[in-house]
Amino acid sequence: MGPIEDDYSLLDSTLHETFDDISDDSDAFEGSLGFQQCRCGHQLRERSEKLRREFYEAHLDIKDKLIQNLQLIIDEQEGRISDLRSIFKAETGRSSPLTLSEQKMLRGISHLSVEFGQLSDENFALKEELHAAEIENRRLQLKLSTTVTNFSHLPLLMDNEVQTEEDFDYSRISKADSSISDKDSVLQDTEEEFMDDTASETTTVSSGVNSDTRPKSSTSLEHYQMLEENAQLKQEISDLKKTITDQSEHAIQLQTNSEASIQRLLQRFEEEVSLRKALHDALVQLRGNIRVFCRVRPSKLAIEGPIKHDPLDCDALTVSTDSGVKRFLFDRVFGDNADQIDMYAEVEPLVLSCIDGMNVCIFAYGQTGAGKTYTMDGPDTNPGIGSRALIQIFQELEKRSDDVDFTINVSLIEIYNEKIRDLLDDSASQKLELRLEKDGKMRISNMSKCSVDSVAKVKEIIESGRKNRSVAATALNDQSSRSHAITMIEISMRDKASNSVCIGRLNLIDLAGSERVSKSQVSGPQLKEAQFINKSLSELGNVVSALRRKQQHVPFRNCVLTRILEDSLDGDSKTLMIVQVAPEKTSIQETISSLNFAEKISNVTRRTAKKPLNAQK
Ligand SMILES: Nc1ncnc2c1ncn2[C@@H]1O[C@H](COP(=O)(O)OP(=O)(O)OP(=O)(O)O)[C@@H](O)[C@H]1O
Incomplete structure (x- = not known):
């Protein structure tokens, strides 16, 4: 089991412990109303968010180390190539024919490694933002659902658009999770390919085979995939922010409507009371x-x-x-x-x-x-x-x-x-x-x-x-x-x-x-x-x-x-x-x-x- 899998299993077991902690309070949990259940769910989500954040941070540390290692390998490879060139020159009396392309390739790999690091940072920040937005969205939905429950006797606008805790779409968070896992494996694959490529190049250089015939690195492709995912995440965040704004407006509208309805009902009640008194007096007068x-x-x-x-x-x-x-x-x-x-x-x-x-x-x-x-x-x-x-x-x-x-x-x-x-x-x-x-x-x-x-x-x-x-x-x-x-x-x-x-x-x-x-x-x-x-x-x-x-x-x-x-x-x-x-x-x-x-x-x-x-x- 590698370090990433270790982290996942740690996250899993900690989440289970957290859930058990909350379930231990089963008396209060079972005896409580829907609101308390929502609150427990909310606490569970918060703890899970915290753990996930800690996991990302740990994960980033590993990525940093990986990039450092890549840099070391590149330096080492550059040194070895330089040695090979010297040997080649000493034995043949002429310069290595691969010098220029080799240098470009190494610079490209180095550049991409740094970019992976930057993208990884950027992804992490975006995911943080996405989760914060998800939480805000959920808070608003819960607030809306509570408002709807409180005023359920009143005629409300857009009643069926309101979501409850149960209706909340957690698949977006799961999607973000699987996206992270995908990126992890992409980085890992890239690392392996890079190692393979480097080994293959070393062999090529040592055997004197032309560099055009070696397997092409897939790093550029992964790089573009990552950029696309970043753009997708940004789009998702912007959509979510728009939903939050809409829901805030909806909540305000709902509150205003409810208050107006209560005022109208109070006024009607007062009118009914004075009418009842007047009718009773009239009845007594008649009788x-x-x-x-x-x-x-x-x-x-x-x-x-x-x-x-x-x-x-x-x-x-x-x-x-x-x-x-x-x-x-x-x-x-x-x-x-x-x-x-x-x-x-x-x-x-x-x-x-x-x-x-x-x-x-x-x-x-x-x-x-x-x-x-x-x-x-x-x-x-x-x-x-x-x-x-x-x-x-x-x-x-x-x-x-x-x-x-x-x-x-x-x-x-x-x-x-x-x-x-x-x-x-x-x-x-x-x-x-x-x-x-x-x-x-x-x-x-x-x-x-x-x-x-x-x-x-x-x-x-x-x-x-x-x-x-x-x-x-x-x-x-x-x-x-x-x-x-x-x-x-x-x-x-x-x-x-x-x-x-x-x-x-x-x-x-x-x-x-x-x-x-x-x-x-x-x-x-x-x-x-x-x-x-x-x-x-x-x-x-x-x-x-x-x-x-x-x-x-x-x-x-x-x-x-x-x-x-x-x-x-x-x-x-x-x-x-x-x-x-x-x-x-x-x-x-x-x-x-x-x-x-x-x-x-x-x-x-x-x-x-x-x-x-x-x-x-
Ligand atoms: N509407 C009724 N339905 C059933 N039982 C009744 C009813 N009215 C009176 N009774 C019964 O008749 C009996 C006499 O009623 P009650 O004691 O109320 O009379 P009263 O006029 O108060 O008598 P007193 O002047 O002696 O106090 C009681 O046993 C009472 O339970």
Whole structure:
């Protein structure tokens, strides 16, 4: 094996070691994204470039030595020829007939050897330039491919012209490599031929044969081949440079287009947001700020009940009583097959309006067991409005966190016999009182506020409130429906650009069971409870009716429930009453009573029935 082969095998083994080094980091390599894979590939190429450069340098040293050796051989041959000439002259008494041509030939060989050296240097420099250009080209292609990935959702120009790491044409580097090998063998052949020629000439001179008959040297031919290859390499470099320039321009163009697209999309997004707000406001104006929904709990009995609801007539409900069929109209009616998702979908716009700084109150009204807690709270496996609203508010604000700083505070209270109880204070150590503040607004003193900073925290608060409410009910030896439970969510947002602060409030109220109002045949503490419930529910009805009629005076101050909610019910606030009904015949009286209450506060105009009521069955 010669020195060049030795160098090649050294290069090979070093490249393998390098690749093994990189593969050793297989965890990071396998776990990484395409970008990291490209980076590893890039590191491998860089190391290979370095090794190749070292190889060229070593190779050039060998070439220099070879040229030096050639020079020595030429000098030696010249000396020997000169000796032969002297011998020839001494023996024949005349000068050697080959002197002139011999001298020309030797000068030519010497000149070509020097030129080989120069060409070799020039080739090396050109190859260096070619590799640098290849690397720059590849870097640009990778940059382009990353840009395309980042903006792949946008319409891009010249998409299919972009190459990826995989698409990159490495054959050009291989071509350059084989070109180097070709040149190596050419130089080696030349060296051998030169040696042969020189030996042959020596023989010719010594035998006195005419120089015209000796084999012609192929050095001139190789010389021209090398010049051609140089020209070819130069052309390749210039082509590559042109490609790089084109790709740079392409990259800049792509970047500009992407930025313009993003700007356009942002502008459209802002327009959509203000349009959504305007449409929602218009919708609320059309429907009025007070809306009433009705939801029928699924029946616990197999037999058909008195309540009928046609899903195609989504705002009407009929109830068969002994005195005939009664039809009720609301903003929306949910039959016994409506699920929590259907329910929340209808409530969602109201919840989201809190993020725009609105005050919203959602009440669940109805007899015990009609499904108020199910609708507002719901089981863990199928949560109700409260959990869904809190999670959605939190997630919506998270999405806007680049533009706004926000805090979400949650309080849970209960009103029992006109007294307020903190459901987030396990020890119930603080007495909660309603106080009129300097700004003329009613506030609850010492009420716990829990800051929500994650969805897990939302669940924790709801669970803690639930636990305390049932504990309270056990401690009081009564049912939860005898108290009003209020979940207060306060959303405070500060716009980072303008520093303006906006506060929205969402109150979710699970009212006490309304059947107590009609059951007056109780005495002692239960009579007192019934009276409080009766009074507060009827005061709530009066307040909502007064607001609906836009009365000058709204009787907020008549009970604790309406005093607490005054701030949230007044002005531009939005109110939703969900009247819950049980479908069984045994509950018919409470059902009619609840529906009458709801109808009184509903602002939906009664439609004239198209068919006689008794024909609707
Ligand atoms: N839409 C519904 N789908 C399935 N089950 C329901 C639904 N609504 C209510 N229920 C079930 O009916 C029962 C009574 O419901 P819930 O406790 O919500 O009534 P409530 O009006 O809150 O009663 P209370 O006033 O006593 O608190 C519960 O077992 C509840 O799971």
